[in-house]
Amino acid sequence: MSKIKKILILGGGFGGINVLRLIQNKFKNNSNIKISIVSQDNYFLYTPMLPQVSSGLIHPNDITVPIRKLCKQAEFYHAAVSYIDMKQKLVTVTREFDGKVHALEYDYLVITLGSNTNFFDNENIEKHAFTIKTVEDALSINFNVINMLENAAQTSDLEFKKELMTFTVVGGGFAGVETMGEINQLVRDSVKNFYPSIGQENISMNLIASKDYILSELGPKLGKLAGKYLKKAGVNVLTKTKAVDAGEDYVQLDNGKIIPCMTLIWAAGVDVEPIVSEIDCIHKKSGKLKVDKYLKVLEHDHVFALGDCALITNPITGEAYPTTAQNSIHQSVTVANNLFSVISGKSNLKEYSFKSKGMMTTLGRKVAIAVLFGRPITGSLAWLIWRTYYLSQLPTLEKKYQVATSWLADLLFKRDLTFIGLIKSKFLTKVDIKSDSPSVKDFFK
The missing domain is CATH 3.50.50.60 (FAD/NAD(P)-binding domain)
Known part of the structure; x- marks a missing residue:
């Protein structure tokens, strides 16, 4: 054998x-x-x-x-x-x-x-910032945004309300820009539909980018155009700027400016x-x-x-x-x-070489920006292409159906604002698992 x-x-x-x-x-x-x-x-x-x-x-x-x-x-x-x-x-x-x-x-x-x-050894930012790499990260951000909305709707202190309604995302790449676009849409729609006591004028959205323009992978023309789209949607896009410190209720920039905010999201490096x-x-x-x-x-x-x-x-x-x-x-x-x-004992190994067919990102509802085969595409058409492509790339038919259904529901209904809160988990230290499977027994011995 x-x-x-x-x-x-x-x-x-x-x-x-x-x-x-x-x-x-x-x-x-x-x-x-x-x-x-x-x-x-x-x-x-x-x-x-x-x-x-x-x-x-x-x-x-x-x-x-x-x-x-x-x-x-x-x-x-x-x-x-x-x-x-x-x-x-x-x-x-x-x-x-x-x-x-x-x-x-x-x-x-x-x-x-x-x-x-990568927090670049900044312990304060690591301690006080949310990240956007895992499912747990995304859920934490969602729950925090809803929590901020609930708290802001119940305070009469105007300055405190503004701090609660200030959201800062650090990172001008795809993750940071898309997260900012989504959070901006969620907060503004929610205030309009469910939290009228907050007031749109008290919402502050800040996107911090270290380069001259956001989405540098798309080039200066589209990057600057994406910045204009976000500004039109109510986002303060701060380019050539870095976050250097943070606390529970603020983030400090390298130009000395301090932004009072309760929510800081870090998407600035890996x-x-x-x-x-x-x-x-x-x-x-x-x-x-x-x-x-x-x-x-x-x-x-x-x-x-x-x-x-x-x-x-x-x-x-x-x-x-x-x-x-x-x-x-x-x-x-x-x-x-x-x-x-x-x-298999064959010698015909293949060299890796790849030329990207394009890149794309969403900026909010029905707005996206893309480069496909060297051709720039913006607006609703880019948004439709983004959704079509990423839907097709989901690994199973079941997931394609679930995402398509969620997208349709979002077009027809208001966003769900249920606040779940913390979920308790259990860690086993004394319990051992018994199994008749040799491979499982070998793994757990």
């Missing part, structure tokens, strides 16, 4: 899930291949729609798919990666709810662990996962893994890396590819093809 070859995928984002789906198809019903995937979340998250969760436009379940649902012949470990040893071909993982540790062996490794929010920067291999200064043109980690022929954790250079421009979902999806195709070739 041939030796069983173990493929281990680390990460359940766009890169990891697409490699999983592709490699399962390539090795369909092959008993000599064992595929495993590790993720700290037990679901795949469609991150481009997170800002819409933060505004309550769509439900978090609309953009999440249980990873087990995608594991046709793979084994799933709901755990955090704690150590990667490429010399011994071992990965140590820690089970989520009770902290138990186990080592997983591999013959071929795919690393696509994503990134963390950093490599610490576990990735600690791997004993060749890194970029940023901590990202250096890979060759086949997306193999340098000096490790059986390890592939893609997504936010890998430094992947465009051979034409010499610059690093942007860390977008679009790039991760295309990188996953290259990784899956090359992984199949290596395991």
Whole structure:
């Protein structure tokens, strides 16, 4: 019998899930291949729609798919990666709810662990700001906005009301701009329809961007046009500005100005996962893994890396590819093809090369901005294209239906302003899980 070859995928984002789906198809019903995937979340998250969760436009379940649902012949470990040893071909993982540790062996490794929010060592901002990277982040923002509305409607102190109704987003990229657009729409519509005692004049929306214009990926013309759209919608767009400090009720800018506000959302940068920067291999200064043109980690022929954790250079421009979902999806195709070739003993590896077909972002209701095949598109047409494209990219028919239904409901009805509050969770420390499954017993021992 041939030796069983173990493929281990680390990460359940766009890169990891697409490699999983592709490699399962390539090795369909092959008993000599064992595929495993590790993720700290037990679901795949469609991150481009997170800002819409933060505004309550769509439900978090609309953009999440249980990873087990995608594991046709793979084994799933709901755990955090704690150590990667490429010399011994071992990965140590820690089970989520009770902290138990186990080592997983591999013959071929795919690393696509994503990134963390980068606060640039600013502890005060980290302490007082919301972020927008996870479902929990988006829900926290949504609950906070509703809480601010409720509090502002019940106070007669005008200055305090203005502080409650001041929302500041730091970051002029896609995440920051889309979050600002969604929050602005939610707050203004809610005040108009449900909180008349607050008054539109007491709402203040601030978008802080460090560059000369927002959405620098789209170029100066469209970036400045996007700024005009937001200003018309009531957003104060502060360019060439940085947030340098924050407290419970304020954010301070690098020009010395202090904005009194109760809600600060940080979308200004990402950093490599610490576990990735600690791997004993060749890194970029940023901590990202250096890979060759086949997306193999340098000096490790059986390890592939893609997504936010890998430094992947465009051979034409010499610059690093942007860390977008679009790039991760295309990188996953290259990784899956090359992984199949290596395991099958073939030498026809494919070099990674990708030219973006375009980029787009929403700015509010029925307003978006895009570049498609080099052609700029704005307004309602761009908004319709944005929705059509992202709806088509959702991983299952079920999710497409759920999102489409939520979008239709938003056009027909007022936004839901239910405030759920905190949800209690339980962490097990003494309970052990028993199972007759050898693989599960091995994992939990």
